[in-house]
Amino acid sequence: MFRFLVYFFIPTVCGTSFISCSNDSSKQIPHSKEKSVSLYVKYAKNFKIILEGDEQILVLFDPTSGKVEQRFNQSELKPEKIKIVALSSTHIGMIHVLNADNLICGVSNMIYVANKVFKVNFEAGLVKEYGEENNIPLENLVSSGANLVLYSGFGKEFPHQKQLEKLGIVCLANYDWRENHPLGKAEWIKVFGFFLGKEKEANDYFDKIEKEYLNLVEEASKLKTSKSIISGNVIGDLWYAPSGDSYNSVLFRDANIKYNYSETDGTGSLAIPLEQILKENKGCAFWINPGTETFQKLRKMNSKAALFNAFKNKNVYCYSQKGNYFWEMSAVEPQKVLSDLIQITHPDFNVHNKMYFYSKLNE
Amino acid sequence: MICFFAIILFAFLHLFSGTIQISFSDFINGLFKYDSENVNQIIVRNFRLPRMMMAIVSGAGLSVAGLLMQNLFNNPLAGPNILGISTGSSLFVAFSIMSGIPFFVSDIGIIASALIGAMLFGLIILAFSLFTKSHSSLLLIGIMIGSFSGALVSILQSVSDAQELKIFTIWAMGSLQQVEFGQLFLIQTIFIIGVGLTFLLIRAMNALVLGSNQASLLGINIRMVRILVIGITSILTGLITAFCGPIAFVGLAVPNLVKIIFKTQNHKVLILGSIAIGAIFMLICDIFVQLLDKYIHLPINAITSMLGAPFIVFIILKKLK
Numbered sequence A: 001m002f003r004f005l006v007y008f009f010i011p012t013v014c015g016t017s018f019i020s021c022s023n024d025s026s027k028q029i030p031h032s033k034e035k036s037v038s039l040y041v042k043y044a045k046n047f048k049i050i051l052e053g054d055e056q057i058l059v060l061f062d063p064t065s066g067k068v069e070q071r072f073n074q075s076e077l078k079p080e081k082i083k084i085v086a087l088s089s090t091h092i093g094m095i096h097v098l099n100a101d102n103l104i105c106g107v108s109n110m111i112y113v114a115n116k117v118f119k120v121n122f123e124a125g126l127v128k129e130y131g132e133e134n135n136i137p138l139e140n141l142v143s144s145g146a147n148l149v150l151y152s153g154f155g156k157e158f159p160h161q162k163q164l165e166k167l168g169i170v171c172l173a174n175y176d177w178r179e180n181h182p183l184g185k186a187e188w189i190k191v192f193g194f195f196l197g198k199e200k201e202a203n204d205y206f207d208k209i210e211k212e213y214l215n216l217v218e219e220a221s222k223l224k225t226s227k228s229i230i231s232g233n234v235i236g237d238l239w240y241a242p243s244g245d246s247y248n249s250v251l252f253r254d255a256n257i258k259y260n261y262s263e264t265d266g267t268g269s270l271a272i273p274l275e276q277i278l279k280e281n282k283g284c285a286f287w288i289n290p291g292t293e294t295f296q297k298l299r300k301m302n303s304k305a306a307l308f309n310a311f312k313n314k315n316v317y318c319y320s321q322k323g324n325y326f327w328e329m330s331a332v333e334p335q336k337v338l339s340d341l342i343q344i345t346h347p348d349f350n351v352h353n354k355m356y357f358y359s360k361l362n363e
Numbered sequence B: 001m002i003c004f005f006a007i008i009l010f011a012f013l014h015l016f017s018g019t020i021q022i023s024f025s026d027f028i029n030g031l032f033k034y035d036s037e038n039v040n041q042i043i044v045r046n047f048r049l050p051r052m053m054m055a056i057v058s059g060a061g062l063s064v065a066g067l068l069m070q071n072l073f074n075n076p077l078a079g080p081n082i083l084g085i086s087t088g089s090s091l092f093v094a095f096s097i098m099s100g101i102p103f104f105v106s107d108i109g110i111i112a113s114a115l116i117g118a119m120l121f122g123l124i125i126l127a128f129s130l131f132t133k134s135h136s137s138l139l140l141i142g143i144m145i146g147s148f149s150g151a152l153v154s155i156l157q158s159v160s161d162a163q164e165l166k167i168f169t170i171w172a173m174g175s176l177q178q179v180e181f182g183q184l185f186l187i188q189t190i191f192i193i194g195v196g197l198t199f200l201l202i203r204a205m206n207a208l209v210l211g212s213n214q215a216s217l218l219g220i221n222i223r224m225v226r227i228l229v230i231g232i233t234s235i236l237t238g239l240i241t242a243f244c245g246p247i248a249f250v251g252l253a254v255p256n257l258v259k260i261i262f263k264t265q266n267h268k269v270l271i272l273g274s275i276a277i278g279a280i281f282m283l284i285c286d287i288f289v290q291l292l293d294k295y296i297h298l299p300i301n302a303i304t305s306m307l308g309a310p311f312i313v314f315i316i317l318k319k320l321k
Helices: A002-022 A089-097 A116-123 A138-143 A161-166 A182-186 A189-196 A199-222 A247-254 A274-281 A295-301 A320-329 A334-345 B002-016 B024-032 B039-072 B085-099 B107-129 B135-159 B162-172 B181-199 B202-208 B212-217 B222-244 B250-262 B267-292 B300-320
Strands: A037-039 A047-052 A055-061 A068-073 A084-086 A104-107 A148-152 A170-174 A228-231 A233-235 A238-242 A269-273 A286-288 A316-318
Touching: A047 A189, A055 A189, A068 A170, A084 A089, A089 A104, A089 A189, A089 A320, A104 A116, A138 A161, A161 A170, A170 A189, A182 A199, A182 A247, A182 A334, A189 A199, A199 A247, A199 A334, A228 A238, A228 A247, A228 A274, A233 A295, A233 B162, A238 A247, A238 A274, A247 A334, A269 A274, A274 B039, A286 A334, B002 B039, B002 B267, B024 B039, B039 B181, B039 B202, B039 B222, B039 B250, B039 B267, B085 B107, B085 B135, B085 B162, B085 B222, B107 B135, B107 B222, B135 B162, B181 B222, B181 B267, B202 B212, B202 B222, B202 B267, B212 B222, B250 B267, B250 B300, B267 B300
Parallel strands: A084 A104, A084 A148, A148 A170, A228 A286, A286 A316
Antiparallel strands: A037 A047, A047 A055, A055 A068, A233 A238, A238 A269
8 A cells, every 4th residue: 555655646746836836827717727737838839738636627728818719528429420611721731640630520621731632532522621711601611511611810709600609519719829939839739639639649649749849959059050041922012031030930940040130029920121132141152932933933022132132142041832731741741840940051051951841933 | 594593403312312321432423323233323324313313203293184174174173183194093003914814913014004094094085075165064074984983993992802902002092112124214204294295275275264265265276285284284194194094183283383383374384384383393202201211211192192182182272262
């Protein structure tokens, strides 16, 4: 009996206490706060999975206000009966990684889908298109047979959400796109694991990619001189570049890349006058993420592109040649995105010798 | 003469406004002894000079087009937008952006679409002008065509995705920064042709001040004048809309301001005055935009509307008295 206490009970209690202490408790959680324990969410800020008694609860937060937006009790879900309409590419990628592609019966638009299983299913009439999130007729969703709709959250309800919920269709706001850390974004796979009854698969997958990502960060930090980059492109009269705390900036930092705006505040984009962007970045060695796949198109999009040394030296890289695949898989494979960025900017990094998402622009 | 010296003064002020501080020597070298590796000189030649020239061309061109419209329709509230030519340009740009076809979404595609739209709608109005002698009827037809094309633009916007909508919305705000140094020759050539043709209409414009009937009695071919006015307006409006997007109020407000300043109906003076005052007006508006750029980016349309709209209200109230 004494040995049972020492070897099983005490470590379990200590471990549970450690997890609850190490997680940020600044978000408002209205129910049984003193009894709930936050489970295994390390980087993501817009959701938590907590244990209330024996019940696992998924809590989603509005990224802007920090308030609880949705709560889901796992006991109320029936993973074996799930049919999903996934209205964003990242949802497809995460479900694919959990080998649950066949649970998806609807997408926004097939032109945005890279996944081959979906294309086959679409041809077979098993997957349908439902159009843009804010423009889907209620009847179409109801007749789809889906009981879970995944949409990109913008701080407000899905259109007709209350009517859909009365009909037994759950609408889940996905805020992975609002996570500014690549691992935080990838960690949303645990949300999908929660809904699909695949928590172990989701946790194992995340642990694996987290380890790979952190190993790459360490390798990058040891590499010699890092090159400077410019990122983004012109829209109208302004250049939009990632802010210092944005997803892309975090990747640049982790890849040991010099980026002129890495110390700026904000998690979105900076709007920079064209003269300033040229003055500060003309000499940058690389141009990352101009939003197109050929130099010709880049010249047409941005008449001033040829003034940048990175353009003149043809050192411009983007994911656009694998656009749909990038949007589906990059969120759930951040270690591959990081590997690409390190390879591009550090000639002395040759571990993988393979680019997963990025390629140099074609002529 | 004073006006033209003022243009030169404001043009220099415009060249020296901007986010980056540039020395006088870099300015001179950027214009006359260009070094393609010097960032400041690159900024002068590729950013400031085209922008300044475009401010002059757009201000002068729209003002002249507005003057022609106001004289033709004998209405101080007529402008290049009134015949639906600007809206026609916008419609074709909306088509090209929403098409998603890479060429048409590019800068060159948008310019071509804007020009084609302006010319096509100019031709439509010209066709209608052959069937009606009444200026009021033609004005109403132009307004209706403008409304119709505006409705089509709304439909296109409602079915477009977020990225296309953003591109169109930003284009519709207007911009003097989209012009490249290499395009200046073409722009200035078309502008000079358009404005040059206007000078051929001085006698006809002066006669039209007395009314269409009196002008006819003086030997003016009203139909031919109408065709030329619509043609010149289409060229100038199409040119400016193609390279800058739609610019509001300049064509409406500046001709009225010119009449108040110069107190004459002699169209030789009014045309020269419109060129000068229009250019100065746009240079001043864009200097504001550049000075505020460090803090907030304002579209050029916002400034021209903020200055132009109160002035138009003033004109209306003055007319009512």
